[in-house]
Amino acid sequence: MPFVPHTEEEINEMLSVIGIDSIDNLFDEIPAHLKIKGLEKVPAGLNEMSINRLMQQRAAKDGQPLCFIGAGSYDHHIPAAVWQITTRGEYYTAYTPYQAEASQGTLQLTYEFQSMMTALTGMDASNASLYDGATAMAEAVLMAVRSNRKSKSRKILVPRSVNPTYKHVTETIVKHQNIELVDVEIDSTTSKASMDALKAFSGEDITAVVISQPNFFGTLEDVDAITTWAHENNIVVIAVVNPLSLAILKPPGIWGDNGADIAVGDGQPLGAPMSSGGPYYGIMTCKKAFVRQMPGRIVGRTVDQEGREGFVLTLQAREQHIRRSKATSNICTNQGLVVTASTIHMSLLGPEGLKQTALSCHSNTQKLVEKLSAIDGVEIVFDQPRFHEAVIKINKSAADVLAKLAEQNILGGLDLSADYPEMKDCILVCATELRIAEDIEIFATALAAALK
Amino acid sequence: MPFVPHTEEEINEMLSVIGIDSIDNLFDEIPAHLKIKGLEKVPAGLNEMSINRLMQQRAAKDGQPLCFIGAGSYDHHIPAAVWQITTRGEYYTAYTPYQAEASQGTLQLTYEFQSMMTALTGMDASNASLYDGATAMAEAVLMAVRSNRKSKSRKILVPRSVNPTYKHVTETIVKHQNIELVDVEIDSTTSKASMDALKAFSGEDITAVVISQPNFFGTLEDVDAITTWAHENNIVVIAVVNPLSLAILKPPGIWGDNGADIAVGDGQPLGAPMSSGGPYYGIMTCKKAFVRQMPGRIVGRTVDQEGREGFVLTLQAREQHIRRSKATSNICTNQGLVVTASTIHMSLLGPEGLKQTALSCHSNTQKLVEKLSAIDGVEIVFDQPRFHEAVIKINKSAADVLAKLAEQNILGGLDLSADYPEMKDCILVCATELRIAEDIEIFATALAAALK
Amino acid sequence: MLIFEHSASGRKTKIQSTSGNEMPTDIPASLLRDEKPGLPEVSEMQAVRHYTSLSQKNFSIDTHFYPLGSCTMKHNPRVCNSLAMLPGFLSRHPLAPEKLSQGFMECMYELQEMLCDVTGMAGFSLAPMAGAQGEFAGIAMIRAYHDANGDTERKEILVPDAAHGTNPATATMCGYTVKEISTLANGDVDIDVLKEAVGPQTAGLMLTNPSTLGVFERRIEEIAKIIHDVGGLLYYDGANLNAILGKIRPGDMGFDVIHSNLHKTFSTPHGGGGPGSGAIGVAERLKPFMPMPGVKKIGNEFQWLTEEDCPHSIGRMSAFFGNPGVLLRAYIYMRLLGAEGMQRVGEFATLNANYMMAQLKARGFEAAIPDRYASHEFIITLKKQAKELNVSAMDFAKRLLDLGYHAPTTYFPLLVPECLLIEPTESEAKEMLDGFVEALVQVQQEAETDADMLHNAPYTMPVNRLDEVRAAKQLDLAWSAESKA
């Protein structure tokens, strides 16, 4: 009986205290015909040594290809201290800090996290995390709808340069509430949200606009202009940002006239391994005026009866366990452990380390772009100021070429045609700080060969 | 400046408190011509990401061959919890518990460890570890010499069935003290210490005898008979044991008439990875009468001023920091962290888990022996009751065959001829619980092919 | 002391020193940041020390008994962590091609299959990232199902008043109005009320069984029939699956769609609040509506589900594939337990709860539902203590911390006054249960002799009782150089 400590003797004592003969008696209330005999698809239990062997084989099977895909999940270096500390039992096996006095570790850490998020984004407040970047965008849309009292339309402008999966997820989540996500065209030469397309909505009742910086193609948007335009039109500005990029890019809190109103993003680049897509966490920060519409846990600093600093969950009246059907969101369990990792990650890197990482990513990607564009049959599609992602177009089938690269254990980027039919044989590539010159060389050589 | 936290500003403040202009002033007392300009063979520092890459390449280079070598280092399963807890900063970065009140974690754990060691060996007392099994044997010899007041000879009988490296190390360590290690022949058909050879010393002034159970060849010695004989002749009995085997074998504390006097061994099988040979730890346990001659740290249970149970280093008057040139040993730093791992390991396995492991090792080795002996050109040399190691003799050059197997990523055992010239083309093999039938099959197939 | 208070301008760890890169010239200055963000500047040692010490201020399963009802704080085997963090798993990009993902996909496929088996459902999706998201997926599927049937007038989701807050909140997010169904004193749903409530407007009923009151809903089949008869679907909130694991299955009880909190029943760590997984199981008729992505097996190959497999999919719930790191841990846990181990979970979780309830009743505590067997958890109500001694469930909870036990869930479910919802889980040994009972008895004695003392508990934590009102009124959500609590 793995993980069940009871000895025969103890079981008997316990049964006699309850006053029954066998454990089965405890299930007497359950209709007998519902009880099952056994499980069919669950194999017999393994001991540790056997599960080790099995999982090691499984993990080894997938190789560890040289990764040039980004598209929302980035292969960054994570300092060794991060997960060694994060997986300490005290963080790993605690739960939501309902008993504040016995959870000051998690609570203070979360407060520090919130502080780091506001520092990075230039916003006033942060929550303690949402599930991921995509659901954070969805929650931001819901929050904008709740907050923008002047707007009735429930129309949200979403430029096509926003991560298409984020848009898809947002759609899944908000569609039941009569909210409409309106596509906004992008400029086909720059990949940026078309200012003209946006301006066509001037004067209309629009609830919010989403601005992605950098956008899905790595291109930097005209965030100042869009923000100012939006505010002039009573439109709430939702920024979708890569938090690592904020080590060097202008924070959404000071975009345009008055800054974005809500800034969201995925925390993965700050200490979460790619790990097949998760767990990551959703960042959610906002201006002061929006705080009471935020979804999710929020930690506040307060004092105890002796005036000592301490930390508690606060503004709980927003949440499902108090407000139930009228809560700001149904979220309960969030991504706490990844937030723990991320907070330690940011502490270890500091502003300078984060900046160096961001700059390395950027310069590696620029080197990659340079190398690849020198190959016959490769063309850089959007030659714009960018951050650490770029789009190349090749003169063969992107799918075929990517498959060929994969055979050589290289993930050569993301084929864009599924989401952008007009971008045939266009590939989104990315080189983080880990993809050093040697790696870029391998990729370039393999790509050149594949295009021969 | 990795791991140096000082900012420029702080440095200046500190210098001004000291009253100097530059850090270099602090080295003014050192003759100028001794100061070096720089280091030549130390490369420039790496960041974490680069050292990661480097070490991963290095580690990968050595493959992870299928290991059938034992000979003092065994490939056992170690539960995941063991090193996850052991590397918690509080264990990992503490030192010798000089301040008992602030070190109750390490001290209590060590007391528990000592208790587990006495339980396994059936002895009265244990110390907190020595460096490894070989040095533990050396220290046991020194201890026997100090303890056996009736003997003047400083002669120690060491059957050739004792691990030859252990003997070599013991020689290195004890030879300066006029101690003589006397070879005792082994029975060439059984590999056991020859009772006749031993009895030839009856009546002589012999200080101690070393008995290895199992012996280096995996064969079980007649421990009862030797112990009884030794005690009849005023000879101190030093047992060298594999602690894992004690989950099923008779503990040295009850060998023969009165048990061994000192039992040593290497703790590696109890939670230490093979790790190229260390860190492991030396086990040292003894009968009550010998306690004050023990080398190394010993933890005792006591009480605090309020009568609460607590733990301290005790019998320190034996040790170098108090007794200096008259200490029982020069040992200071021991192998604490591995002891920590080992204590957790034993707790997780318990008597039943240890027994199951020992039995699996044994039965896997028996299966291996069966499989190999069915191969043409392979012969089992000592067909005796054994524990988890065996000697095979092949009809080709052992060195060549082992090299061939290594090319197929199989460590096929240890060539015995270097230490036992009479055992030409004899190979010591071992199959732990991790070498399941599938692995044994691979080995047998490869060996059969190599012998064709 | 906050990490920011260890900070000194210019201090670095150099962990990430990648040779003094300069700000790029290829990005216009107007898009760049001109002040460095106010992150802490500390050494590695300071960070390690700070977060190591901070961790010690937490209660956790690895350090304390943590009988938080409805949360299933069972032991998290350490091997689940180490194997889920094998480099091969951590370094897999979510968009890696199938060919380079077979090892991972095989685990996910088998996890789906095992979950189907233990719940009696026809299909499973691993996409949802927590229980609440699982609920969302489930209710969205119910809605999509009705929609697909042209059945668009069903506007109501029924929820028992004992339900977890995420149930009604989810129904709202899915565009439904919520109607509460009352519960009988014996813990069962009031079937008469339910019958009254159902009708053509009923999209479905969300039910937890065993309920949050810690008892098994005995008339579940009748309830299922009532809902199905009016064309509604039955949703199973699987937070309490631990109670019946390996004994009975929601699918057999008539549920159409369920979520399972893998971070409860299948022992993935709670991580101080997450991540979790709310994997979702469906009956045959809901398969076309499952969220994406998912894994199928064709011959010996594992492939991603496509739109053809789920033509009416409610869509994607996350940027990639939910929380794979959590899913791997659950998979490993299930493989460790195996079929037999899984059956014991429900048995021993239930044994532990009933043993504690029996002991506490014998020591004078009042069980909320005294005459029935508990499931894997049970409720003690302290309403008498509140009235007679002026001590609240919260006072009991806080005092327990001093005695070395994490408090049970307090004030939930809402319908039991001054309640403690106690869930020991199967992984606790009898000695711990006994210790907790003695602790509650001690607090009771203290309540009788020195109620005031309890009002100010705890006394041995890093802080004593915190001012929550001030926290909400004088909002302090982020550090700034000037601020001080």
Place this chain on the structure above:
Amino acid sequence: MLIFEHSASGRKTKIQSTSGNEMPTDIPASLLRDEKPGLPEVSEMQAVRHYTSLSQKNFSIDTHFYPLGSCTMKHNPRVCNSLAMLPGFLSRHPLAPEKLSQGFMECMYELQEMLCDVTGMAGFSLAPMAGAQGEFAGIAMIRAYHDANGDTERKEILVPDAAHGTNPATATMCGYTVKEISTLANGDVDIDVLKEAVGPQTAGLMLTNPSTLGVFERRIEEIAKIIHDVGGLLYYDGANLNAILGKIRPGDMGFDVIHSNLHKTFSTPHGGGGPGSGAIGVAERLKPFMPMPGVKKIGNEFQWLTEEDCPHSIGRMSAFFGNPGVLLRAYIYMRLLGAEGMQRVGEFATLNANYMMAQLKARGFEAAIPDRYASHEFIITLKKQAKELNVSAMDFAKRLLDLGYHAPTTYFPLLVPECLLIEPTESEAKEMLDGFVEALVQVQQEAETDADMLHNAPYTMPVNRLDEVRAAKQLDLAWSAESKA
């Protein structure tokens, strides 16, 4: 509570359940055990909880300032741990053939080379498993060297009275008699006494420089000459290498053989008492005597040293190759620091010590050697406090624990009465040094106003002052079912 007290007969973790093996029939019953050993029988959860909670009862570098003089408790970078524990390293059998060991051997070879470089020695052996074993190897080499020269009448090793206990203990183990050399008030060796002491009987001198008194031996070259002139060899106890790392080198000072405590200077963890490494460096003439094994580079291949390389080797020090896991950590640390980082170590370790000494002097404390710069550590003597206030160095030490600081080394070196040997290391930030100074000042004030209170300190630890006398008298070294402290 001891782990044994959580034990219940028949409880198992099943971690290692390898299908009910029976006791073997191929082993005679007389060789088998008939009672199961008295190991604890607990669940994984109980073991995890026990050892997690126990760990919290330790002070450690990762949680506290730990200025233990002579021990160099610097930060242990976490990456050294994770990389040394890569599966490829952990699973290497020590007897694996060279071909399957090149990755590991390359690290070891480069470590040898770097150690030669930072110490100025001609060769390095990584075999010794701690400082004391390094000393043993060194003195054994000195003996072997004299023996090889037919110089067999040298029976004496000289050791300053300030030396660490391992020095004289080692000399004894190597068959030498020990003669102590006294130290001047300014911390230097008394050269006159030394000159008196040397002669044809002198095998060598063991010296720590900077000495355990925390000052640099200024006349080291003169000392070397004195020893060498009588045909003796000079041994360097490298425990204090951190003080001069990257600034000066023992080899250049004239030492013939040295050990380096890699667990001090090169930051491998102290592990609650070990493991360590006492890697040993030699001048050219001692190379043939180096212990085995070692690594050489032939072309691009790494090979084990053979007897031909070290024809007079003193032999093997361990069953395999010392403590490779420790060696890997030291290697990684050195590669992280690099040449430049290494130079800063000595500088900032020295800066920190001198800053603290200056601050403490300013606050009225008496430095043992007040007029010289400290090396990386310094001594405060509390003899005045002992005499006037009746509080001992031990009282100060215990009270510091209450204030959140590990105590410095007490009562070592033996020649300074009531001493605290304080070594902050380079990795501590100024704020921590300041905090420690304030703590000492506070204790001083307490000593003046309430000496009795200090005698009973500490008050905030899991236990208060422990009865060491009882521990030694009523020996209780192992648990048994009946025993109780």
